[in-house]
Amino acid sequence: MGFLVDGLSQKALDIQRDVVKNERRQSYENAPYGPSSLAMMDTLFPEGHPYHGAVIGSMQDLSEASFHDVKTFYRDYYAPSNATITLAGDFDTTQAKTWIEKYFGALRKLSKPTAVRIPASTTLTATRLVIDEPVQVPKVAFGWVTPPAYQPGSAALDVATEVLAGGKATRLYRSLVVEQKLAVNVDASADDNALGTLFTIDAFAATGVSADKLEHAMAAEISRLIQVPPTEAELDRARKRILLSETRDLQSLNGHGGESGRAGQLQRFNQYLGNPGAIQDWYRQIWNVSAQDISHAVARWLDASHQVTVVTRPVQKGTRP
Numbered sequence: 001m002g003f004l005v006d007g008l009s010q011k012a013l014d015i016q017r018d019v020v021k022n023e024r025r026q027s028y029e030n031a032p033y034g035p036s037s038l039a040m041m042d043t044l045f046p047e048g049h050p051y052h053g054a055v056i057g058s059m060q061d062l063s064e065a066s067f068h069d070v071k072t073f074y075r076d077y078y079a080p081s082n083a084t085i086t087l088a089g090d091f092d093t094t095q096a097k098t099w100i101e102k103y104f105g106a107l108r109k110l111s112k113p114t115a116v117r118i119p120a121s122t123t124l125t126a127t128r129l130v131i132d133e134p135v136q137v138p139k140v141a142f143g144w145v146t147p148p149a150y151q152p153g154s155a156a157l158d159v160a161t162e163v164l165a166g167g168k169a170t171r172l173y174r175s176l177v178v179e180q181k182l183a184v185n186v187d188a189s190a191d192d193n194a195l196g197t198l199f200t201i202d203a204f205a206a207t208g209v210s211a212d213k214l215e216h217a218m219a220a221e222i223s224r225l226i227q228v229p230p231t232e233a234e235l236d237r238a239r240k241r242i243l244l245s246e247t248r249d250l251q252s253l254n255g256h257g258g259e260s261g262r263a264g265q266l267q268r269f270n271q272y273l274g275n276p277g278a279i280q281d282w283y284r285q286i287w288n289v290s291a292q293d294i295s296h297a298v299a300r301w302l303d304a305s306h307q308v309t310v311v312t313r314p315v316q317k318g319t320r321p
Contacts, residue, residue, distance in 0.1 A: 001079065001080070001083065001104075001107060002104075002107045004074055004078065005071055005075075008067075008070065008071075010067050013065075013067055013070060020056060020057075020062055021062050021063075024054070024057070024059065024062070027054075027056065028054060028056075032135045033135060033139055033312055035131055036133065036139065036141065036310050036312040038054060039129050039131055039310050040141055040143045040200065040308060040310045041053060041054065041198070043124075043127055043129065043308045043310075044124065044143050044145050044198060044308050045196075045198075049118055049195075050118060050195060051193065051195060051196065051198075075110075076110075076113060077113055079107065079108055079109065079110035080109075081111065082112050082113055084267065084270055084271065085100065085104075086263045086264075086267040088254070088262045088263040117195070124306040124308065126304060126305055126307055126308075126309075127308045128308075128310075129308070129311070130311045130313050131310060131311070131313065132314075133312050133313070133314065134315060134316065135312060136314060137184070137204050138204075138205040138210070138211040138311065139203070139204050139205070139211075139311070139312040140202070140214050140215045140309070140310075140311055141201070141309070141311075142202075142218060142219075142308070142309055143199065143307070143308040143309075144303075144306065144307055145196045145198070145199070146190065146197040146199045146301045146302075147196070147301070148192070148193065148194055148195055148196055148197060148272075149193060149194060149197065149272050150269075150282060153297050153300065153301060154192060154197060155285040155286050155288075155289050155293075156289050156293040156294050156296070156297035157190055157294075157297050157301060158190050158192075158242060158286065159238045160188075160238075160297060160302075161188040161190050162241050163225065163230045163234050163238045164186075164188045164201065164225065165188035165201065166188070166237075167241070169237065170234075171221055171224070171234075172188065172201070172203070172218070172221055173186050175221050176203055176218065180217060181206055182203075182205065182206055182209050182213060182214050183203040183204055183205060183206055183214060184205070184206050185203070185204045186201070186202065186204075187200075188201045188202075194271075201218060201222070203218055211311045211312075211313065219304065225298050226295050226298050229294060229295040230294055230295075231291070235290070235291050235294075239286055239289065243283060246283070250265060265279055266279070269282070
């Protein structure tokens, strides 16, 4: 934050550029189902939206980033006025303030940049893509743009992910894997962000099962959740799984990734809601989600009319475009 540019050179930038390009290859281009996940993100968040494309950037972005671009970005955004710091643990407040002043007090001042407030589109038309990849089994993925983190509807949809695919005692797993034997694995997730949430449901086809058959079965199960709300047992299990996971996360000061552990959780709520203590309100929202809340949220947000479907079709290695 204070001295990056001072030690940066064109040679160092080129070295790190190659490192990041290799990371992208490992995460997307050469990773199984990587191109399909990119296609999902690019379609749900069209070009021009801040969430378009992977955070790591495209190969073209990485190739074209100049030394001037890096310095400009640094000077515009890397300053205490555009950052927050979270302290968690057993510390002396006076000593902590002294350390903060020592390490951050001399850093340059900067007016806080204007925040980008482009809402995610919720008026997408239904889109179906088929991506050829050298993988073993077909994969079907459904995606939607749902409410931003901690906004109305997000708690119900978080619980819905657990009802649908939070383990082996869930609707999608029981129906697709156990009963119909159409899939070998299913998953549902809600990637909550400030401008919109990426809600996805994925299923990997069982041997000999076509992607079309799996796709239709997935759609039927989502429709059934609207018509037949979760039972009290399903709801209780889903809510408890979320709260247990979050409570375990809070047992550590700093877990894996910037948004986990006690420090990360406090920081996340401060970043999105301006109130680190809002975590308690969110816990209550999760616990108060009703079966009807879930059915209404699924009907409102997981509608087929603005759903993106990405089918990964296996091809021989070397034949992918």
